[in-house]
Amino acid sequence: MKIRGILLYTSLLLLAVLFLHPQQEVVLSIKEGMPAIPLAIPEFIIHDSSPKTFAAAETLYKILYDDLKYSRVFQHLPKSYYSYIESLNPEKILFKDWESIQAKILFVGEISDGDGDNIIFEGKLYDVKAERGIFGKRYQAEISLLRLVAHKVADEIMKRFGEREIFTSKIVFISNRDSNDELYMMDYDGHNQTRLTFNRIKDYMPAWSADGKKIAYTSYLRENAILCILNPYEGERLEVQSRGTNFSPAFSPDGKKLAFCSTLEEGNSEIYVCTSEGKNIRRLTFNKAIDTAPSWSPTSREIAFTSDRGGTPQIYIMDAEGSNIRRISFGGGYFDAPSWSPIGDMIAYVSRVYQIFDIYVQNLRTKQTIKLTESNARNESPCWSPDGRHLIFSSNLTGTIQLYTIDYDGANLRRLTSKGENKLADWSR
DSSP: OOOTTGGGGGGOEEEEEOOSSTTSOOOOOOOTTOOOEEEEOOOOEEOSOOHHHHHHHHHHHHHHHHHHHHHSSEEEOOGGGGGGSOOOOTTSOOHHHHHHTTOSEEEEEEEEEOSTTEEEEEEEEEETTTTEEEEEEEEEEEGGGHHHHHHHHHHHHHHTTTOOOOTTOEEEEEEOTTSSOEEEEEETTSOSOEEOOOOSSOEEEEEEOTTSSOEEEEEOGGGSOEEEEEETTTTEEEEEEOSSOEEEEEEOTTSSEEEEEEOTTTSSOEEEEEETTSOSOEEOOOSSSOEEEEEEOTTSSEEEEEEOTTSSOEEEEEETTSOSOEEOOOSSSOEEEEEEOTTSSEEEEEEEETTEEEEEEEETTTOOEEEOOOSSSOEEEEEEOTTSSEEEEEEOTTSSOEEEEEETTSOOOEEOOOSSOEEEEEEOO
């Protein structure tokens, strides 16, 4: 079936794009390790007295504020600082005032009542020191789409700093909240959790395509673990491989290939690859060990995977054609579920130490390893956010298996799910 709630995106009407300096789009780049940029977001200016507009302004402000805080690119100025300067006049920005309270970037929002159930929101971003506009956009949207408006504005801000969009990204995962393991989807912050499959069979291990339009997953159709590709927006499903046991699909970032694991030929798990449409299946690994959990590098030229060819599960990397295999995990007896960061410099994985499963991140350049989780819980299945600053994983930290996000350095643990048990998440790019 079609996911009609998702198609509400088309109801969002972009009224105007107001590049304040149309001759040159302003893009400000940042580098890892740089301090967060001081950002001022004064309360939005409301141009009418309707309760609907006041409520919409409050909702938009909170979501946008939380999005930018989560980004780790910006640091919000304390709101008490705003009282030290004159009230904001959007027609005449006193940049020296904002600079005096240490603001580097200023966001100004204005909101007014629209026709029917619509509101009109206009946002403008300024470079305070340069005293110039970076961008401006105006939206007209239904009240039900305010979260989407806020996320889109946050993504626009991120783009101007050379960052990847994250706030309109989606997370697909498995949940048994309706008594059976099914595919679900939600926003990056856990909102709008939506069921995608409606079966009496179990579905597992979903993976987004590079364009975010398809999901590969394992479905126990006809009592076999069949590899399928679902288009959640059109309700179309394609069966890719039905012989053997098929699992752990992973689309390449360039959108051309799909890697997966199968017992197709010799009864043990090997890694295969096919086109992103599920055609021209070809085997990549050849040994008597178990090879599983493929994860593509951001260039689509290499694949990280788990293999017990050395006696215990370890992390290996091979070229996309199956050659040049080398081991990258050392010093432990169990490593699994590699996830290559979209930046390309780190791989997250699960390691078991004294029967405790935790998430680790290895920097491929420095060979340094960071332990992200520290608990007696079972923490598994890490997956990176599109910007490479956050990961999502499953944990039984509270007794039941739920999904959490954490930053790449172990900060800002957040729980996203609560109904039933939830696991095996994949974050769209």
